[in-house]
Amino acid sequence: MSAVKMSILAGGIGLATVLLLGPLVIPLLYRLKFGQEIRDDGPRAHLKKRGTATMGGIMILAGTALASFLVNGASPENLFLFAVMLGCGLLGFADDYLKIVFRRPLGLRARAKMLGLLIVGAFLAWSAYILQRGTLIAIPFTELKIQVGLFYYLFVVLVLIATANAVNLTDGLDGLAGGLTAIVGIAYVFISLLTGHEAAAVFAAAVSGSCLGFLKFNHYPARVFMGDTGSLALGGALAGIAVLTVSELTLVILGGVFVLEVISVVIQVISFQMSGKRVFRMSPLHHHFELSGWPEVRVVYFFWLIGCCLAVLGILSLRGMG
Template identity: 45%
Template sequence: MLYHLLFPLADDFILFNLFRYITFRTGGAILTASVISFVFFPTLIRWLKSKQGEGQPIRSDGPETHQKKKGTPTMGGLMIMIAVMISTLLWADLTNLFVWVVLMVTLGFGLIGFGDDFLKLTKRNTKGLPGKLKLAGQIGIGGAAALILAIFARDTVSHGLAVPFMKDLLIDLGWFFVPMAVFVMVGASNAVNLTDGLDGLAIVPVMIAASCFGLIAYLVGNIVFANYLQIHHVPGTGELAVFCGAMVGAGLGFLWFNAPPAMVFMGDTGSLSIGGALGAISVITKHELVLAIIGGLFVLETVSVIVQVTSYKLTGKRVFRMAPLHHHFEKKGWAEPTVVIRFWIIAVVLALVGLSTLKLR
């Protein structure tokens, strides 16, 4: 919005020329989302406490230390979504199709998460929406986003799958691009959701991934940098750096209140929405496989659940003391802050490996 209002005045006021630069507007989005979060989160937390009473239901079979978290409100992801969307609408070029697609995925997945959180609170259990219904909703929204990209952005979004470390390899998926894109968005959304089990555990890796994909979106959208790095150029993706900046800013504000001991939980409202957004950005920038590296922590958490469930069904035995993986280490006696910080370190290392794919080709 500010881009459309102020940049046309650049001829009369040279200062407004700054709005032509994606980097400036990304910085503005970070600052705006941070301020919104820091200012309004306390009010939201008080409101959530007044409405939720006993707060988020705690799993009875979880680590014993989690029982002391009873009464902590959930749905903090509402403020993340609000901050991200307001900041993006203020600072991004709203004629950009990619911005609207990512906003659609963020809002759609967030509404599914909100429904899930609401049922958990009203029914006072940890089940929420039926898994099949939740998955169907995610597939429907992801499918709509993928079809929009496939139909309306055919000139800018290749139906190919780029392979990390390979500069020329592009696997032509044809219309299989749609189910592949849906798989990435739904998978990323649920992977972040599974990781969100300890205070501060999910939001920092999300901010790391958002920072990385903000850089990737900017480079992919700039033909000079794309040619220099020998990555596939997708015109228009640079505006997604603004969205990624908003995610980082909103994440910083949320972390302030989610740091141990958490004053508020993200809930499915936040984890499903920001996970889906990361998946959508990776699809648009043609870095779907790089997301699996940068977001490798989310992948590890998801794989631990799959392995645990499969092993128990086939053999009746569990591989881990408890899944997802972070609970396994808690059961082994690691303190919660130790698990969180060590997982953050893993996320940083994986992000550096993922970013190395931009040059090592």
């Protein structure tokens, strides 16, 4: 079977798996009272979402696992990619569990979460070494690849931490993070196929298909949220694919919306600490648009559109990669 057909098959299996799991898992989450806590300092319109089932990211993990292992088998690349995704997902699960069961609004302490991401990042760096990925960093839109030696492994850890946190910050509106990750994942199917990384193409397709299936239940008005279980897992998955395909800097383009969300938070914090003034009505950026009068669905669709444009730009930046 060709790599293209394998990727399509993996995407289809991931999609079907999540669609089948939804009617089973979502009622269970409600029965277990795994409902979302809404912070009082967020947009007032979000208070009506309090109690919506969360931790739905377990369905995305299940869909990705089934699809990727059925199609890819237990190949080293697939094992490492899913292990990174699962590691981040388990960290997110712990965070969600503390928020819901122990009523700790902030979940895991920042130090504990950072330590967990450092461990997963170190595992990803070790995986890159075991898979003999090398220590080159490709520069988008050029044929230039820079040899950075041992610094590369620190770079991998930073990529993992940054990507996981970026997707996590973006998961604030119904369907936003899932839709954007599906878009980036589809772009990575093309990138992986064009650069000869068939295992990564299948895995990216499995992630995208699972995210698309999740949108059935997560689009506005959401019946379930992915929680940190899903957002951290998806960030880990994207970071793993980027490392395997030598496209870490391309991920900055593909995930440009995630990057903008992080930048908006940084700008807001710096501005408020230095001048006492806020640049945005609220950060991350999607809340600024909400409080400017945009309906939630309009914000999501607008960000998806930007994500699609950036995905095309990222694919066009492939010159010299492979």
